[in-house]
Amino acid sequence: MKPIRPFDPKKTPRPNFDLAIDGDSFRKLRSLDIEIGCGVGLHPIRYCQENKDRNLVAIEQTKTKYEKFIKRLERHPVLHNLFPIQADAINWISHFVSSHQVDRYFLLYPNPYPKASQKNLRWANRPFMKFLIETLKPDGHIVFRTNLADYAEETKETLTSYWKLNLASEFTISSSSVPWTHFEKKYLLRGQKCFHLEFSKNS
Numbered sequence: 001m002k003p004i005r006p007f008d009p010k011k012t013p014r015p016n017f018d019l020a021i022d023g024d025s026f027r028k029l030r031s032l033d034i035e036i037g038c039g040v041g042l043h044p045i046r047y048c049q050e051n052k053d054r055n056l057v058a059i060e061q062t063k064t065k066y067e068k069f070i071k072r073l074e075r076h077p078v079l080h081n082l083f084p085i086q087a088d089a090i091n092w093i094s095h096f097v098s099s100h101q102v103d104r105y106f107l108l109y110p111n112p113y114p115k116a117s118q119k120n121l122r123w124a125n126r127p128f129m130k131f132l133i134e135t136l137k138p139d140g141h142i143v144f145r146t147n148l149a150d151y152a153e154e155t156k157e158t159l160t161s162y163w164k165l166n167l168a169s170e171f172t173i174s175s176s177s178v179p180w181t182h183f184e185k186k187y188l189l190r191g192q193k194c195f196h197l198e199f200s201k202n203s
Helices: 023-027 042-050 063-074 089-096 116-121 128-135 149-162 182-189
Strands: 033-036 056-060 082-086 102-108 136-146 166-172 195-200
Touching: 033 042, 033 089, 042 056, 042 063, 042 082, 056 063, 056 089, 063 082, 089 128, 128 136, 136 149, 149 166, 149 195
Parallel strands: 033 056, 033 102, 056 082, 102 136
Antiparallel strands: 136 195, 166 195
């Protein structure tokens, strides 16, 4: 694989800091998980309901999806461990997340950019991946899901061989499982296979 060009976080636009807590308090959170591209919030809400000891920043760039997320959130009891953000995830993480701060990243059914010319837009192939890995704590994890076998295989190969992460777990998601996202629900109902990959950083 050809070397991936360096990433300079200082060259990314600085988004507004719109968390419901101040920046210093955010950086002092004892646990921090981040979901990139959380859509309308199905997974973040359920995750925070089931993991009250975890703090999750759920980032969605698309305004219409984010607004649906907020409306969905309003129908549930207040979740003090869930922090919704409308922003470009790369820009937001570059400016507001420090080295060795994140326990877990969720990349659930990201755009696969299937054309050969789009290969550098896939998450594992982006220069930003180096910075994202730097923000992981020792033994931190990246959780990845997709319905595309070739995308899963490429991601596994790149994250383990190029970025030197460990493959912590790998399995095909059961059709009887509770879907994490609306995409997953749709794919499983169609009888498609969905793939779960989890990677860990060396301690």
